[in-house]
Amino acid sequence: MTRALLALVLVLWAGALTRDRVDLWIDRTDLPPLLLDTSAEVRDRDGDLLRVYTVADGRWRLRVGAGSMANLRPGKVLGAPLIECSARPQAGLRRPAPLGRRICATPRDGAALDDNRNQPAPITSKGVDPLYLAMLMAYEDRRFLTHPGVDPYAMARAAWQSLWAGRIVSGGSTLTMQTARLLEDSGTGSWSGKLRQIRLALALERRMTKAEILTLYLHLAPMGGNLEGIRAATLAYFGKEPKRLTPAEAALLVALPQSPEARRPDRHPLQAAAARDRVLARMVTENILTPAEARAAMTDTAPRARRPFPALAPHLTDRALSEAPDAPLQTLTLDATLQASLEDLATRSLRNRSDRLSIAILVADHRNGEILASVGSAGLTDRGQGFVDMTQALRSPGSTLKPLIYGLAFDQGLAHPETLIADRPMEFDGYAPQNFDGEFRGEVRIADALRLSLNLPAVQLTEALGPQNLMAALRRAGTRPDLTGKPGLAVALGGVGLTLTDLTQLYASLANGGVTRPLHWRAVAEVDAPRLISRASAWQVGHILAGLAPPPGAPANRLAYKTGTSYGHRDAWAIGYDGAHVIGVWMGRPDGTPVPGAFGGDLAAPILFEAFGRLKPTLETPPPPPPETLLVGATLLPEPLKRFRPRGVVEDRDLPQVAFPPDGAVLAAAGVVPVRVRDGVAPFTWLVNGRPMQTGARGRELLLQGLGRGFTEIAVIDGAGRSARVEVVLE
Template identity: 35%
Template sequence: MNSTSAASPPLFGRLVRALLLLGIWGGLALGLVLLWFAWDLPRPEQVLAATRRPSVMLEARDGRLLAASGDLYGEAARLAELPAFVPAALMAVEDRRFRSHAGLDPVGLARAAVANLRAGRVVQGGSTLTQQLAKNLFLTPERSLRRKVQEAMLALWLERRFTKDQLLEIYLNRVYLGSGAYGVDAAARLYFGVSARRVTLWQAAILAGLPKAPSRLNPRNNPDAAIRRGAEVLAAMREENLITVRQETLEAERMVLPLRPSGDAGWFSDWVQADLAEDYPGAGDLVLRTTLDLRLQAVVERRLETLLDGAGRAAGVGQGAVVVLDARDGAVRAMAGGRSYRGSPFNRATAARRQPGSAFKPFVWLAAMERGLGPENSVSDAPLSLGGWSPGNGSWRSRGMITLKDALAHSVNTAAVRLLLQGGGAREVAAVARRLGVAGRLPEHPSLALGTAEVTLLDLTAAYAAFANGGFRVTPYGVQRAEAAERLLAVPRTAPQPALRPALAAAMRRMLGAVVREGTGRAAALPGRAVAGKTGTTQDFRDAWFVGIAGSRMGPLVIGVWLGNDDGSPMNEVSGGSLPARLFHDVLQETPP
């Protein structure tokens, strides 16, 4: 017995020493493992220092968000400034135990594991809001053990460094919520057109549902999925007794996302942003208030699509473009550069150069009138031949001598060529067109009278503005105010310039009115509205144009329409006085007088 007692102390001592060594080496190994996980961790002290691409926010004329590029941030919102249901909705659906855990939630992890096992797939995540914040601020989306351990370490640091309210505030201001929007204020403005401080309960529910899959669930990409997810958030809030059953039902019924007022204003957005680097060098984040009228833009897109899908399809019309601008100063109110921006972002309103046909004739008439002729002076419509070239008059039957007004109203080609010669020839007519803003190749040949130049729809439409505004040349523009870092920037813009005498502008407007009342543009007429304009049709019906002028509640407008095919193939007898004039009429009909 004595020998057994004597042996016990050495055995116990060896066990204690072994345990101590194991603890030391285990601790050392754990430290090395943690060091391995932590060696490339970012410095968490930089949590509030955002590194992102400069953003450009385009606002429509009324201040609603039109488009955004870069990383879009709204105003920094203090937690106390937000409706209480904004953070409540987020915690209800993302982290119900946020107020009680220390950054990691074993209970939440266990609950998510059980739910996932029962479903046979991943239906719940166990990450806390703090872990999500750590991942979003510091880490990549990589799915690995290393990244998850680093996420946990950073979450613990964040919980020690900040209060719960501060963490919520940082999260709400930094979380990515789809379509380039970071933070609830940017997302609220993007999706609902309001500040995060003014969102309703159902809007807050939709926003709170986005962190799960912001690209897939956001209202712009998938409105139906956004609403379904918002309903799930409302249900989670009701389960947490944050709202009543009645509130859940009422808010779910109110959860209707309005259609985006403009689906394809991408052409306008691209045009506006084409020269940003030159116009605003080194400005950083930009907020640009544009001239675009969202209601009118929606009308233009809808009417163009309806025509192309209906009568246009039957007539072999593959594409079209429409520009609406304010005749007073050239502000572009609407722009459609084709059938669908998503299908083809090529802008047929600004980049495509096509022959305008008889839509070019007003410049011929103007050149002749600047040489002393007037609307009631006469010109011969008889056949003529110039160096072997003989312009035709189509179905027009010669009357001998007709007034300039009638010759323009009925678009008589032989009269146009004679007026070009009386106005100083092709070179003088080209100079008149350039003076009003028409750029491009203007051939110095008598055929210029029939529109053999190559122009863009935007240039041609802007040139007609001088007939409506008393004789001033306007330069089309799309930005009316620019702001960076809460300071206003100078907006490069060319002021309207005198280009012709007011009396000549008025005379041209009266003759263009006759085109619509009694000539080739009668399909553009709208009862009760003073409308003026000119049709244009090129050889073999490859291009059809109508450029018209009319008054409206927003000021005198010039509306330019082009229809045709990208490959230049002929349409089925589509003239400027048919479908283009009808499209002008349809757009103007939805524009308040």
């Protein structure tokens, strides 16, 4: 190899005498492919990395200066002009003369030279610390800016040192030659290999700028294992971009490519530190660092492990990549910090729970539709089914459609929050829904019916609206309900397939004053927003939901929210919103099997409140009621709105009254109580503390049996759905 170095020097000097032949030899060089595959990147709204992918051969090769890649072919790097001229000296850096002056082109291009000293200036790279570049060129190739690809002086020095010592003391390879070797993955231990590198380096210098050549090196430099290039190295070893590096970090990155496996800091930290220190010592002699700066850098601890590359929002980033596989850089509307926080929340929420339970969380700004966080599960490998994106899975929504039903009823003039509605056993052409707790409460206000999530009032309103109109409203809200066959009243209680994204979209419309803005995770052009319900009805729904008591331990912050539990305890939901944001939470099993004892209020609601706490410290106040909102008590409502009456039912003006026992009475006899109803129309249903005791009674008097002691509520509902009640004490 020593003889090879000497022979190469002689060949280069001889080439000066036969320049025409050398030029022809260089011009006929077959260049390797200069288009490099680089890792696809997905970034958040602020440019922070969410996810980065390896190239086809499993290597991490990240673009340098990804922000200025618009002029490149997707997913490729071709010595792009990411490296630019330095308009002024880099503050705080001492350079040797060849690196300290302004230049805007390479010498072969007619370089701009310093007027006073005729010296080229440093090349700077967008996104790379100039200290690293200064160290790199000072250590590896101090005449990089002026030589034609091969440095005869460096090669002569290397040959002389080798002859004198009888071994290779230093190499003569320039950065251009190293780039040539990396492009072809060729070795340096043979005459033919070295000669090929020289020829290719000379050819590269004729066809590319210095900036483009250095850009290739910054992408290809081996950094240990499957890491290539400076960005992959800084992210893996330091957990940061290469924009700002300490002297110790920059020196390690300069030393690594010379022996990337033997100096890997994650496997050989002592060797890595020693190589780094040699670079630091050299930087003192090159006037890049002061002795004090070098000594301080040598005390830094070299990294001892590789950090994982960012892999936030794995389900959504995979979807983004599948939709645009050729895009080298994708920017989503997500917030990386919030995403990481909610992924942590998802993981913690499943601790000490069933190993088959999963979770999904979706956060959006309902004012513009931007999705800020999307958690499809607690992790791709979590619990065996973490790969399933539960923000996109069709599930039964349970009671979460009730706010829409009430909002539509307000719009249609069927009801008002103060309207009374019957909660009693009913049958609708063979469909006899029950409340979740199996109890009935007689006549209640609409606002209370929504807060208590009563089923019978919601079904009555759906019958009045028409199930098909409810389905049309769901589509108008931007959701994609899945239903086979003609919609029936069961839709009101969850008899339709919807995703967490659908439900969050629906509640975003309610939160946004009844106006639908499609949720999106890419920037989209502004579109006309259809109206779902009037702004007055949307405000009334939100006002009712904000009065719902928070779960135990959650802050009493008047978050407008609704919970839901699907049939068989398969899905637990909680969706809420304030004046700016909407969050949806789902918990259950991806395979759809029941989760015994699971309720939305117990499982999902606490997660919803904590998610809002991680989103921001305080809720944003919703807008005030629109001027057209009817804000009156029950007594001042128009007569048709005082009590909900199913369509087609003729109202009897004589309302039922409990004639006996009188309200507030104290009865000595417990166990059996005589009751009597006055007015109203048969048949009558009698309830005690919300539980039906007698249904279909035609007579106005009967004995209620099996009553216990203490305060007791007795209610009667007549055939027209009107009710009356009294409270008594049984001793």
